[in-house]
Amino acid sequence: MRRIACFPAAAVTLMLAAAPALADAPKVVVSIKPIHSLVASVMQGVGEPALLVRGGASPHTYTLKPSDAKSLSTADLVVWVGPEMEGFLEKPLSSNARKAKILTLMDAQGLHLLDAREGGAWESHDHGHEHKGGEHKHEAKGHDAKHDHGDEHDHDEVNTHIWLDPANARRIVTLTAEALTAKDPANAEAYRTNADKTLGSIDALDAELKAALVPVAGKPFVVFHDAYQYFEDRYNLSAVGSITVSPDRRPSAKRLSAIRAKIAGLEAACVFAEPQFEPALVRTVAEGTKAKTGVLDPEGADLAEGPALYPTLMRNLAASLRACLGA
Structure with missing residues (x-):
C-alpha cells in the first residue's frame, strides 16, 4: 500500500513563501500604433502595453476617452512622440499621469530628425538638413532638449513621423528598454533580450526595404x-x-x-x-x-x-x- 505524504499547513506556507515570485510588469501606456508595436516587442513575455489611439483613428483628430484617462492615472510609464503629433495628450499627461515616467521621444537624444517642409509643393527632394552630426538644441513647451543635430529648430519646424526611419525605430527600442529596466529591474534581462532581438529584426527589415525600393x-x-x-x-x-x-x-x-x-x-x-x-x-x-x-x-x-x-x-x-x- 502506497503512503501519501502529508505536510503540515505551516510547512506548506513556508515552501510557498520561499518560492520566487514573478515580478509584476509595469503599467505602460503608448500613444499610437507604430510606437506601441516597438514597445510591445520589448515587453514580450513580461507584459502588454496599453494603446490609446486604436483602430483607424488618427492622432491628429483624436479625443481622449474616459478609459484613456483612467489608464494614464495608473501608468508607470507613458511613451509618446510629443505634443506636435499627439496634441490631445499634452494636458492629460500633466493632470492624469502624475505618477508616470513620461518618455517624450522628440526630446530624446540620438534621434535623426528632419526639418518639416514648408507649403505643399516642395521645390526639390533636398531636405536642406541631414541632422546626422553634432548636437541640436531646441525648446518645446518649456523643456530644453538635446538631439543628434547641428543647428537650432523649434519642434514646430521638425517632422514628427520619426518611426518611418528604421534608424529611429532602433533608437526607440533602446530607449524603451532603458526606461523599462529603470522601472522594473527584476525583468531587465527579458527587456534586454527582447530589445536585441528586435534590433536585429529592424536591421534585416531595413536591408530588405532598401533592395525593394531601388x-x-x-x-x-x-x-x-x-x-x-x-x-x-x-x-x-x-x-x-x-x-x-x-x-x-x-x-x-x-x-x-x-x-x-x-x-x-x-x-x-x-x-x-x-x-x-x-x-x-x-x-x-x-x-x-x-x-x-x-x-x-x-x-x-x-x-x-x-x-x-x-x-x-x-x-x-x-x-x-x-x-x-x-x-
Missing part, C-alpha cells in the same frame, strides 16, 4: 500629407508635394490647383491617399493628369496592434509605392 528611387509622387519624409530620406524616394499642410484642415481650392499643376509639370507618377482621410481629395487632385492613385498608411490604421505591426507597416509602404510607381 526600382522606384527618384520617381516623383504626391502624398496626402507630409508624413513620409523619413521613409523618403532613408530610401532615396522623391515626393514632390502634399495635398494638405495639416491633415485636420481641408485644403483650399487654390492649393488643390497648385498641386495639380505640380503633378502635371513634374509628371508625377502617383498621388497617394491615406485610409484615415477623405479619398475624394486625391481623385480631385489627380483629375486631368496622368498620375495614378494609391494608398499609403503611415500609422497602420488597418493593422492589428502588436509587435508585428511595425514591420508589416513598413513593408506595406514599400509595396504600395512599388505598385503605384510602376516597379
Whole structure:
C-alpha cells in the first residue's frame, strides 16, 4: 500500500513563501500604433502595453476617452512622440499621469530628425538638413532638449513621423528598454533580450526595404500629407508635394490647383491617399493628369496592434509605392 505524504499547513506556507515570485510588469501606456508595436516587442513575455489611439483613428483628430484617462492615472510609464503629433495628450499627461515616467521621444537624444517642409509643393527632394552630426538644441513647451543635430529648430519646424526611419525605430527600442529596466529591474534581462532581438529584426527589415525600393528611387509622387519624409530620406524616394499642410484642415481650392499643376509639370507618377482621410481629395487632385492613385498608411490604421505591426507597416509602404510607381 502506497503512503501519501502529508505536510503540515505551516510547512506548506513556508515552501510557498520561499518560492520566487514573478515580478509584476509595469503599467505602460503608448500613444499610437507604430510606437506601441516597438514597445510591445520589448515587453514580450513580461507584459502588454496599453494603446490609446486604436483602430483607424488618427492622432491628429483624436479625443481622449474616459478609459484613456483612467489608464494614464495608473501608468508607470507613458511613451509618446510629443505634443506636435499627439496634441490631445499634452494636458492629460500633466493632470492624469502624475505618477508616470513620461518618455517624450522628440526630446530624446540620438534621434535623426528632419526639418518639416514648408507649403505643399516642395521645390526639390533636398531636405536642406541631414541632422546626422553634432548636437541640436531646441525648446518645446518649456523643456530644453538635446538631439543628434547641428543647428537650432523649434519642434514646430521638425517632422514628427520619426518611426518611418528604421534608424529611429532602433533608437526607440533602446530607449524603451532603458526606461523599462529603470522601472522594473527584476525583468531587465527579458527587456534586454527582447530589445536585441528586435534590433536585429529592424536591421534585416531595413536591408530588405532598401533592395525593394531601388526600382522606384527618384520617381516623383504626391502624398496626402507630409508624413513620409523619413521613409523618403532613408530610401532615396522623391515626393514632390502634399495635398494638405495639416491633415485636420481641408485644403483650399487654390492649393488643390497648385498641386495639380505640380503633378502635371513634374509628371508625377502617383498621388497617394491615406485610409484615415477623405479619398475624394486625391481623385480631385489627380483629375486631368496622368498620375495614378494609391494608398499609403503611415500609422497602420488597418493593422492589428502588436509587435508585428511595425514591420508589416513598413513593408506595406514599400509595396504600395512599388505598385503605384510602376516597379
